Amino acid sequence: MPLVRNGAAVQDPWTAVTTADQLDRSGPLLVTLDLWRTHRDRLAGRTGPLGLLLASDQSPALVADDLDRFDLIALEFPKFTDGRAYSHARLLRERFGFTGEVRAVGHVLRDQIAFMLRCGFNALDLDERAATGWDTATTAFSAWYQPATDGQAPIPARRRHAAQARAAAAVIRSAPVRPEPARQPDPVGSAVCAATWAY
């Protein structure tokens, strides 16, 4: 299973563990919620990176106060039709301000890639077939209607910018002397744009 993180295929350094006797392993360790709850003190004293795997019925709200202890939160899709983790990813990013890796694991298909990235996942555990469709999946749409977690300006914001640009152009056209307009960075697509005026 290739792991794609921030758009690039990478080696997965993490070891997923499900039983207590595996907790002494070195290196990045991914534990279940049960293990975290039962062995919290032992794991908290650990030096290596720690990750938490949440099943689709386990909300990140359950560990909201502990999130700064984790470098990775893996959200499981038991079936691709179970969409709870989309909400969980958004909550992690938008409500709890989690800045580490948010990874989709389980039944992760290429036709869900774009939705996952928009909800704040930055790493996807894909099968080989899905990985080959990455480019198609991420470029199918040039803009979306809703504000989400991807920092992209949604269509309502782009409309406003387009209208402002048209208005500015009209002012320039009607000015008696036409100065060469200074080159402005295109604000469309910037996160600033999304933050200042979304809908």
Added chain:
Amino acid sequence: MYRYDEFDRTFVTQRVEQFREQVARRVSGELSEDEFKPLRLTNGLYLQLHAYMLRVAIPYGTLSSRQLRRLAFIARRYDRGYGHFTTRQNIQFNWPTLGEVPDILAELAEVEMHAIQTSGNCIRNTTADATAGVAADEIADSRIYCELIRQWSTLHPEFSFLPRKFKVAVTGSGRDRAVTAAHDIGLRLKRDADGRTGFEVLVGGGQGRTPILAVTIREFLPAEHLLSYLEAVLRVYNQLGRRDNIYKARIKILVRETGTAEFARLVEDEWAHIRDGDLALPEGEIARIRDYFAPPPHEALDDACPELDAQRAANRAFDAWVRSNVEAHKRPGYAVATVSLKPHGGIPGDASADQMEAVADLADAFGFSEIRVTYKQNLLLPDLRKRDLFAVWRGLTEAGLATANSHRLSDIIACPGLDYCNLANARSIPIAQMISTRFADLEREQEIGNVTVNISGCINACAHHHVANIGILGVDKKGKEFYQVTLGGAADETAAIGDIVGPAFDEDAIVGAVETVVDVYLAERRDAAEPFIDTYRRIGIKPFKEKLYAAR
């Protein structure tokens, strides 16, 4: 009407190309049917008994004549020359081939239409009162808010894999013509004491095997918070809705199991976090959408129309049509006319390509080129001068679309049933045809007055039999079709779930049973001004039961 701008156009075109690529992967075998199914469903493509069925969205029931002509073209080119209009203001084509569907979607995109989210476990096409913008009793125009919801809900990244389908309906009038109480979310436009526009928010309505009417979780939601509040409801549902049992996965079960007060609290808690975020609707954005729905250039007319009065006096058939199919318009001298897709003995909701074109022509000649699709599976011309009604009626008569039965007994809602649908247990269309043939006498229909008869071919209740005055549900008993009758349901602002009257009737007895119900009503009603539902509410189910099962 709403018009696509460059962003909408690009989006819908990209969606067509995405689906074309998905179909290619299915055809090549890269995608299994299990993997392809949710992809095709979110584009309205079902695999039915005999063939694929494509359901095309008609957002909040509004169509231009150009769009209706394109639907006629698709019906002729890719189907067998007709289309089927549904209670959810969609149109279904029953015979497309898989390979042609991307081409059909491209044809639709050219006229600013699509099939996005007409099926699947996502937010479906938002429905509205078909007379939005023209109804004399309107508080505010629901189309503005439906369009905002359409855009917000389109390929929503968080809510595309919900526990189950999710339907939103909006009514802009105190008289509920959008059946808001039978939807996952019902929005009723209202104004508060300060004159601000907002919504009463209902959740948890639905039909199927567990019919439940929606409950109010917020008495007044200011319009600028519409989308953030919807997002809060959906986020609660997406996380907590049941996924262990498909029959318990709708939000109605979550609301019932959680309790209304607790569910409302969960929504309010979530909403508190996001209400002032990126989804808040500035007045400028609402106004921008409102501008699209500015009224057409009406003339200043007297409401009285002596020409119309004279035509009605001279022509009894026209007079009967005006009485049943024409409704009040908010502008003096104008009227709203229902185009009946319920000819006696015909298939409810079906229209041929020729008929669609005839309606488009009449809309161009007399009605600002606009057409609506109604909850009752009819079409509607929303903006007619009263003085043109006679010419419109003649045109409709020529096209076989002028049956004077709007709101009458033969204005039956029926699902496709076992003739098309692979979920059905029994046929619906032939039962509708038999009933409407039995009651084909217009004078008798007029005597009976307004009554709703809905026929579903299975418990999924696509024809909304639970909220019909006379509901008929097809069931299968040991390989034979039977029909269960419910009485007293209502789909308007007095929404009610009907009561089961007793043992089911077989195909030979069901029409007689409907006739018996009508006879009891006629015998028991106080006078001709008391409609069926009022009589039923006054006398209860007993007299009907006694008469129906007297001989058993």
